[in-house]
Amino acid sequence: xxxxxxxxxxxxxxxxxxxxxxxxxxxxxxxxxxxxxxxxxxxxxxxxxxxxxxxxxxxxxxxxxxxxxxxxxxxxxxxxxxxxxxxxxxxx
Amino acid sequence: xxxxxxxxxxxxxxxxxxxxxxxxxxxxxxxxxxxxxxxxxxxxxxxxxxxxxxxxxxxxxxxxxxxxxxxxxxxxxxxxxxxxxxxxxxxxxxxxxxxxxxxxxxxxxxxxxxxxxxxxxxxxxxxxxxxxxxxxxxxxxxxxxxxxxxxxxxxxxxxxxxxxxxxxxxxxxxxxxxxxxxxxxxxxxxxxxxxxxxxxxxxxxxxxxxxxxxxxxxxxxxxxxxxxxxxxxxx
Numbered sequence: 001x002x003x004x005x006x007x008x009x010x011x012x013x014x015x016x017x018x019x020x021x022x023x024x025x026x027x028x029x030x031x032x033x034x035x036x037x038x039x040x041x042x043x044x045x046x047x048x049x050x051x052x053x054x055x056x057x058x059x060x061x062x063x064x065x066x067x068x069x070x071x072x073x074x075x076x077x078x079x080x081x082x083x084x085x086x087x088x089x090x091x092x
Numbered sequence: 093x094x095x096x097x098x099x100x101x102x103x104x105x106x107x108x109x110x111x112x113x114x115x116x117x118x119x120x121x122x123x124x125x126x127x128x129x130x131x132x133x134x135x136x137x138x139x140x141x142x143x144x145x146x147x148x149x150x151x152x153x154x155x156x157x158x159x160x161x162x163x164x165x166x167x168x169x170x171x172x173x174x175x176x177x178x179x180x181x182x183x184x185x186x187x188x189x190x191x192x193x194x195x196x197x198x199x200x201x202x203x204x205x206x207x208x209x210x211x212x213x214x215x216x217x218x219x220x221x222x223x224x225x226x227x228x229x230x231x232x233x234x235x236x237x238x239x240x241x242x243x244x245x246x247x248x249x250x251x252x253x254x255x256x257x258x259x260x261x262x263x264x265x266x267x268x269x270x271x272x273x274x275x276x277x278x279x280x281x282x283x284x285x286x287x288x289x290x291x292x293x294x295x296x297x298x299x300x301x302x303x304x305x306x307x308x309x310x311x312x313x314x315x316x317x318x319x320x321x322x323x324x325x326x327x
Contacts, residue, residue, distance in 0.1 A: 008232075008294060008296065008303075009230075009294075010232070012299075013298070056251075056252040057253060057254040057255070059305070061305055064305075066305070066306075066307065086294070086305065087254060088234065089227045089229035089232050089233065089234055089254065089259075090204070090205060090206055090227050090229065090253065090256075090257075090259070091115070091204050091227060091228045091229045092112050092114055092115055092116045092117070092201075092202050092203050092204035092205075092226070092228065
């Protein structure tokens, strides 16, 4: 099955902005993003902390609906899902 | 005219606080002054430095060393002598925030850190006026409009602050986001159009692409949550 992953802002610079990931059915959302992000260490480290958890400021959307980060490990992706991974910016 | 004499009069009677006279504060202040917002309170605790000049377009080479708010007020008054500009050289903190805002009709978030943004968010909720949020980094920016108790607040959208860093910025990015914020202020004051509430506008200048993320109020939000006693703890 195919899942579209979109990385925004500096995540996109490091990992690519629009990726179609092939995965087996029922894989956990955080595992899939880890797999895709692991191709670039800087990109991976920008999204995940040293324990492999999403950094607390990261925003994840699944099919246009924001995920509560506590659910990111429980959520299973489905064929055709679109996942957006977004880092808020803070400068002014 | 786009909004008639009545609309222009409404802008003239309005007061807007612009928190920050830097990258975002510059375009926001210029456009609001030019539009005729009657009272602009611009707040910043910094002096103009040469490294600011690539993006902080209110200031120029001759202003280096001046208080940013004084440099800002001078330019805004020359653009529109009919408005009143308050140059407030101070730090926005828990002691000063509420009195700085006073009886303003709205607050523009042109800050460069989330600690002060959260404070402005709290003040906006307490005195029930909108907060017009903007933030930038490099070629990327975001904006949203917060109407307390009606739309998602800053804490609902960003419960945790992104890490502090020295931000690389290209001046055009605050130009884009600041123009969005100023547009929101004008529409709000005139009660026209559709506001950027419950939507996070995301600008990617590198790809010339704009997106929006739908956001919702969090009933457990520590700043505006409705489920008292069940609010998330502040960290």
